Each structure stands twice: as C-alpha cells, then as structure tokens.
Amino acid sequence: MNILMFGPPGSGKSTHSRTIVERYGLVYISSGDIIRSEIEAGTALGKEMQRYLERGDLIPDTVVNTLIISRLRRNRNNFLIDGYPRTPAQVIALENYLYDHGINIEVALEIFIPKEVSIKRISGRRICPKCGAVYHLEYNPPKEPGKCDYCGSPLVKREDDEEEIVARRYDLYIKNMEPIIKFYKKQGVYVRINGNADIENVWERIRPLLDYIKAKESSYRGSS
Ligand SMILES: [Zn+2]
Numbered sequence: 001m002n003i004l005m006f007g008p009p010g011s012g013k014s015t016h017s018r019t020i021v022e023r024y025g026l027v028y029i030s031s032g033d034i035i036r037s038e039i040e041a042g043t044a045l046g047k048e049m050q051r052y053l054e055r056g057d058l059i060p061d062t063v064v065n066t067l068i069i070s071r072l073r074r075n076r077n078n079f080l081i082d083g084y085p086r087t088p089a090q091v092i093a094l095e096n097y098l099y100d101h102g103i104n105i106e107v108a109l110e111i112f113i114p115k116e117v118s119i120k121r122i123s124g125r126r127i128c129p130k131c132g133a134v135y136h137l138e139y140n141p142p143k144e145p146g147k148c149d150y151c152g153s154p155l156v157k158r159e160d161d162e163e164e165i166v167a168r169r170y171d172l173y174i175k176n177m178e179p180i181i182k183f184y185k186k187q188g189v190y191v192r193i194n195g196n197a198d199i200e201n202v203w204e205r206i207r208p209l210l211d212y213i214k215a216k217e218s219s220y221r222g223s224s
Helices: 013-024 031-041 044-054 061-074 088-100 115-123 163-186 199-223
Strands: 003-006 027-030 079-082 107-112 125-127 134-136 190-194
Touching: 003 013, 003 163, 013 027, 013 079, 013 199, 027 031, 027 061, 031 044, 031 061, 031 079, 044 061, 061 088, 088 163, 107 163, 107 199, 115 125, 115 163, 163 190, 190 199
Parallel strands: 003 079, 003 107, 027 079, 107 190
Antiparallel strands: 125 134
C-alpha cells in the first residue's frame, strides 16, 4: 500500500502519518525530515539547501525530486510520503518515476481543516525556549499559566505561529495544492478526510478506509 499525505498547517497530518506507518508497516518518507537530516549531515546537497532556506527561498523542485526519488529507489513499495509533491513539477517527476517502475499510489489522503481551525490550533501553541516542550493554551495547557512544567521557564510563541503568518501559510497551501488535488482526483485516488475533530475521532475516519484498501490488496495477492 502506497500513500500520499497532504494537509494544511495544524491538520495533524504528521501525527496521523506516523500512526499509519506503524500500523501498516510502511516506510515513512517526509520531505521535511529528509531536508533537515541532509542539512544536519552537512552533505553537499544539504549545504546547498541551507543556502536557499537562509535566503528565505524555496528549495528548487529538482533538488526535492532528487531527494525523494532516491528514497523511493531504496523502498519501492509500501511507503507513505508526507508533504510531497507540492508543485506540478514535483507531481510530474514523481508520476514519471512511478510509471517507469510500475508502482501505484493507492490513496492520496488530505486531512482537511478550515482556516479558522488552522489558525486556532497553531496560534494557541506555546513553546519553552529552554527545554523545547510544546504546549497549547486550549488542548494541552501548562499546569501553571505561562510557565514550563519541566523547567519553569516562561513560555513563548514562535514567530511562525503568529495568526497572520499562519493565515498566509494556509492560503498558500490551498493555492499550491489546487492543481495537485485536481490531478489526484482525476486519478481516482484522492480522499478528503474531515480533520476538524480530536485526534482519536479523525483516526477513526482514516483507519477503516486504509483497512479496506489493505484487505483488498491482500486478497489480490492471495488470488494470483
Ligand atoms: Zn522547559
């Protein structure tokens, strides 16, 4: 079973990706994780990407494609890709690779939340600058308001989590994803999950669908 995962900021896409990967024994391929690990490892490609990020530029499609596709060469089936493809050029690169190797995507899953929910979930986040603990004013508040449970440091709000920035990231996501979602709809693999509920409830919307796909896959194998 091969899965693509999409979702706006605050959708819980990465949390659910990790649950899916564990339950169905898939390889987790996250564009963000791969980019961070290349930068940390200080590879030539990592250094190049760091320069783009420091300038506030997007990493070029060709670089992202190379990274993701080299992971796919190592794991030809049973993967979940989180946060890729994000541009039409990335879709073309991925689809060419999959077509050449006879690999199918069974489902392109989007966990969708409205803009107000995205803003509420993200702008309520507070972090501890000292130990890195993450809180949420509503869903996971510290025991004492404004103070880290572990080290007592005053909590802060990340610049990226300011309402206007989250709103902009959300709009950009919707705009960028439009042609990509259209493409996967045409392929008949796009499924939109309503992510506006707590984690357990959203998971209960995802699980039956994937269990069904998995069961169908095993029955094909059994009959051939
Ligand atoms: Zn702390």
